[in-house]
Amino acid sequence: MNLFKHWRKDLPASLVVFFVALPLCLGVALASGAPPFAGLIAGVVGGVVVGYLSGSSIGVSGPAAGLVVIVFNAITDLGGYELFLTSVILAGIIQIALGIFRAGVIGYYFPSAVIKGMLSAIGIMIFVQQIPLAFGFSGDVNTDRIDFSVLQDQITPGALFVTFISLAILLLWDGVLAKRNKIYKLVPAPLLAVVVGIVIYVTLGQSGFFALHESQLVRVPVPQDIGSFMGQFTFPDFSALANKDVYITAFTIAIVASLETLLSVEASDKLDPLKRQTPTNRELIAQGVGNAVSGLIGGIPVTQVVVRSTANVMSGAVTKLSAIMHGFLILLSVIAIPTLLNLIPQAVLASVLLVIGYKLANPQAFVQMYRLGKTQFVPFIVTVVGIVSTDLLKGIMIGLTVGLITVLLKSYYNSHQLLLKEYKGKKNLFHINFAEEVTFINKGRIIKELDGLAKNSFLELDFRKTKVLDYDILEYLDEFAVKAKNNNIHIKIIAEKETLDNPESFRKYFGHQVFQMQH
Known part of the structure; x- marks a missing residue:
């Protein structure tokens, strides 16, 4: 696809992603115990380097909240940020190796219900975490529990006013005005909200009733000259290669970052209106190169x-030009207009994320999953609750476990169909239709059915649909044949080509140690 073919849609989308990414880059860095500039570096690398190498059309990369705890502990345990950077480089190399050895296939084995649950959970978390900023609370909003009693005492009229105006712009601009006249589509609503937010702060927010504190504004490092700008870069200490803990940290980062990436790829592909599929192995290689570069420059x-x-998709992006441009915008803004960026109220950005969070966790999605039945809704809701109550990876693992249990239970009950019928004067005739695949998972239910047959019964075992029959099942049927003979139970095997009355050995009939029957 031509990278610039859809630039009219991609460039406005890149502005939205830029305004969403900028505070997240700074926030993730601060929460990780790293210099704020380190988050901006990661944002630029994630946009430009990873965006260019990635095969994803709408995925956006950058510093992730899911790695905050790992990064914070690693910096502390290793004894220095320069040592930690060596681990980041090594993690990138490991990810490149994972991509080369085609480990990206792991991403295809996460059930759809779990991925949808992840999206809804992230939406809930985004929405809840933005409430303090929307109300003017200037403390740490990255905690798992928000004390709303403290929040109530720190509500700022200026922040509330900015939030109200921003939400009005975001909801009315796209939801009402853009539908009436195409001219409104020329300016993205989030960009307009940011401009209005700056105007409000400059005109009303510096003093008086609507005053905003500096802590309620975006905070970007402001270099005084080229020397101070270059001085913000930190470089790795390669003497750390002799430290085994560096390799343990690198492996941990590589595995967690790869899992988060693969899950995000699955989620992003589901949101893509064109339903394009991202090559996962290429994505791991792109992420690996990105981490190696990020670690090299701090x-x-x-x-x-x-x-x-999600912000990228919902802003109308079509190609990866949007992701690449958002990286360049972060770089240019930090160099050219850091002072202007520091005039943006955080309440504006909180409003943008409130809308995105609601769209992800739309109540209608819960209703739709419920209507799909227990096999879809249970893993979905468990994933939502697991992620919200623990963290992203733990919640995903909980949801995946429940999803697997649901599949096993479904397989357990779908192995066969037992019919009781009267045939040719035989009133105690049982007919069992076996499914296409009958494995050891189904053994318990088959045993329960056959062991419950009364003496002097007639039993037909119909294998005409069966293509896979586990050895465990054949072994049990051989044991049952002996029991049936003792209880005067007459058995007939019905297969595709022939029938067999009272088989002495099921394994002999289906072929010795042949576990799969190919018809």
């Missing part, structure tokens, strides 16, 4: 991230 680790990818 940045924290990057992954593909759902929040920015």
Whole structure:
């Protein structure tokens, strides 16, 4: 696809992603115990380097909240940020190796219900985490529990006013005005909200009733000259290669970052209106190169991230030009207009994320999953609750476990169909239709059915649909044949080509040690 073919849609989308990514880059870095500039480096690398190498059309990469705890502990345990950067480089190399050895296939084995649950959970978390900023609370909003009693005492009229105006613009601009006249589509609503937010702060927010504190504004490092700008870069200490803990940290980052990326790829592909599929192995290689580059110049680790990818899709992006341009915008803004960026109220950005969070966790999605039945809704809701109550990876693993149990239970009950019928004067005739695949998972239910047959019964075992029959099942049927003979149970095997009355050995009939029957 021509990278610039859809630039009219991609460039406005890149502005939205830029405004969403900028505070996230700074926030993730601060929460990780890294220099704020390190988050901006990761944002630029995630956009430009990973965006260019990636095969994803709408995925956006950058520093991820899911790695905050790992990064924070690693910096502390290793004894220095320069040592940690060596681990980031090594993690990138490991990811490149994972991509080369085609480990990206792991991403295809996550059930759709779990991925949808992840999206809804992230939406809920985004929405809840933005409430303090929307109300003017200037403390740490990255905690798992928000004290709303404290929040109530710190509500700022200025922040509330900015939030109200921003939400009005975001909802009315796209939801009402853009539908009436195409001219409104020329300016993206989030960009307009940011401009209005700056105007409000400059005109009303510096003093008086609507005053905003500096802590309620975006905070970007402001270099005084080229020397101070270059001085913000940190470089790795390669003497750390002799430290085994560096390799343990690198492996941990590589595995967690890869899993987060693959999950985000699955989620992003589901949101893509064109339903394009991202090559996962290529994505791992792109992420690996990105992490190696980020570590070399002082940045924290990057992954593909759902929040920015979602903002990208919902802003109308078509190609990866949007992701690449958002990286350049971060770089240019930090160099050229850091002072202007520091005039943006955080309440504006919180409003943008409130809308995105609601769209992800739309109540209608819960209703639709419920209507699909228990096999879809249970893994979905468990994933939502698991992620919200623990963290992203733990919640995903909980949801995946429940999803697997649901599949096993479904397989357990779908192995066969037992019919009781009267045939040729035989009133105690049982007919069992076996499914296409009958494995050891179904053994318990088959035993329960056959062991419950009364003496002097007639039993037909119909294998005409069966293509896979586990050895465990054949072994049990052989044991049952002996029991049936003792209880005067007459058995007939019905296969595709022939029937067999009272078989002495099921294994002999289906072929000795042949576990799969190919018809």
